[in-house]
Amino acid sequence: MTQHRVPEERRPANEGRKAAARNRAALVDAARAIYSEHGLNAPLSAVARRAGVGQGVLYRHFPDREAVATAVLEENVRQVERTAAAQDTDLPGVLGVLTWHLAESAAFIGALHAAGAGGSSGVPAYAHDLSERVERALRAHLPDGHRLAAADDDLMIAVAMVSGAVTGPAREQRERRARAAWRLLGVEVGPVRPFAE
């Protein structure tokens, strides 16, 4: 038993090896879209369907559901880090990029949320990592007397707050709300954009 595979009459084509990279990218994109619409718990089958590949392909590229999420968020964090590492950046600049990603990616918000500074119970491990990387990127540009430098975790609390301001609302409202949030915090934000330059 356990093996009944029928020879399969119509098999929808195997685009060969070239497709691999394309598929991985398609999966990440699909995941971002699905997450944005349905949250981080959306069924992986939906992601695969949206990417136009079989579920097996998804599992070939990502061992489990966590890996999919990580891949999606990785890009967001990377942009923030990249921006922070650039020559001519200042805090507002980095915050602008961070804000763009918060507004763009519901999954990002969720993960940053879940992490916070608390860190314990059911929060997935990767959420922590991401959160810490974002913190490091920001702190590097934090002037000594800055509003958010007062207490140790003011920085991450502020990020979580903006993140919170932005959860829920439809895509279009998010940027406006994010700006409003930073304004309420009395912090200056640079141009909101996906990356610096």
Added chain:
Amino acid sequence: MTQHRVPEERRPANEGRKAAARNRAALVDAARAIYSEHGLNAPLSAVARRAGVGQGVLYRHFPDREAVATAVLEENVRQVERTAAAQDTDLPGVLGVLTWHLAESAAFIGALHAAGAGGSSGVPAYAHDLSERVERALRAHLPDGHRLAAADDDLMIAVAMVSGAVTGPAREQRERRARAAWRLLGVEVGPVRPFAE
């Protein structure tokens, strides 16, 4: 814990009725506890088990999973409204009570989040209602020149922000973080407690 049960029946009816009311309350309490431990997706069977009743009873009182969540949150909002309606209240007082509920109830946070001011896509309808009721309760006490009175939705954005600051961290850290969040917003909060009196 968290047992602010409203007298469900003015004049005690027969045993059946009393039991029904008791069960409903037990279910709501159980749901709050379970949600707090396992998130809003926890199985309803777990709620029923914790409440010490059969699953049928749960369905007698609540038509579906959404109704259970609503019932839990209803109480949180009600306390805020009640506080706002009290004679001798001011904004810090109401915020204190709101903050207590945010820190206490993970589900509440989630719902407030989900709602925000934006409102459209996948946000459950009841989240909106709750959010609006909280806003009304707060706005009643908002002095004209207040920080959060500048733009129309500054108020709700601020609530969402505090809410965001508080998501994720373990229970114990939440109140501290909530206070830090309000501080960053430059807003005064009264004593954090379940209800005003």
Added chain:
Amino acid sequence: MTQHRVPEERRPANEGRKAAARNRAALVDAARAIYSEHGLNAPLSAVARRAGVGQGVLYRHFPDREAVATAVLEENVRQVERTAAAQDTDLPGVLGVLTWHLAESAAFIGALHAAGAGGSSGVPAYAHDLSERVERALRAHLPDGHRLAAADDDLMIAVAMVSGAVTGPAREQRERRARAAWRLLGVEVGPVRPFAE
């Protein structure tokens, strides 16, 4: 997401609480039959289908695939133990009953096999227990000078051998082959029957 359940138009009857015990028995019977036809790896869905119940029922009664197997085998071992514990039994009598169950239940054979005396690698834990219980039951009746009392594990090796003689052949041949096996071992077997009395 994660929740799409449609109200389900035609639901095939819920026979109520009475059915529970009946269902459990039906499941064990079905499992025995399926195991006998397809081996211990047969899909649980096949077992549920054969028992005429939904898969959920199966999982209500047995937490996982191992539990199903255990339940089936438990009965076989129990009969052997019962026989061994009876007043007027001797080794041939117990062997007769053991032989009946070996011939009857392919799953039993498999489990006894898997256990053997070796015991280590991938052998499921329950196989060991079963094997040991059978050994205890037999050893109680083993006279000092008996052929199978020479080395410590001769007894279990002999059982494994008969078990081996009986694996594979269709049901009808099994009893004959089991008898032949015991004969080759020079051991007397009593009447082959499901239980003593």
Added chain:
Amino acid sequence: MTQHRVPEERRPANEGRKAAARNRAALVDAARAIYSEHGLNAPLSAVARRAGVGQGVLYRHFPDREAVATAVLEENVRQVERTAAAQDTDLPGVLGVLTWHLAESAAFIGALHAAGAGGSSGVPAYAHDLSERVERALRAHLPDGHRLAAADDDLMIAVAMVSGAVTGPAREQRERRARAAWRLLGVEVGPVRPFAE
């Protein structure tokens, strides 16, 4: 380990051919190792990986999963046949070689088991063939008055029995148990070794 490779090509052809033969052998060896560790249901992908080739190569050499198993077992049987065909062999000698293969190759055991003399239901066809070939090899050396010559299938039953004694236990225990089994059958076994010279 267990590398009794038959020269596949008499006169070395081009590199392609040589590689093909080498791959086939590597696959069979890998399969034997994997089967021994994970049983006959191990994923074919594991076999290919272990052999250091792509899965496509596996399918080039073997049409399906059954063919892989057959190829592995073929070698075991072949050694037994070869031994039986040698000039200076007697029954104990052949049994010694058979025993070695039983102890060595879990898959061999399984197949011999599955076959037995009965034969009908779910037993794969190749198991039968193998079993019959083993029987022929042994019977050629069976003296008239021998213990295992009494009934027609005593011989195969005995083999199945030893095979049964050896299933399950970890590799190291198998040879000891196999010897114990033959002893209980009152049959003499020669040196246990992979082939007779």
Added chain:
DNA sequence: AATGAATGAGAGTTCATTCAT
């Protein structure tokens, strides 16, 4: 009214087999 068993649709994951390169 309460109980808790039953149902069955999926969700997650694995793997035999095919096929472009």
Added chain:
DNA sequence: GATGAATGAACTCTCATTCAT
């Protein structure tokens, strides 16, 4: 010939919801 990605069916297990008792 070799490679390894793609496919998708099958399998295990979970849980919202219904309903006989």
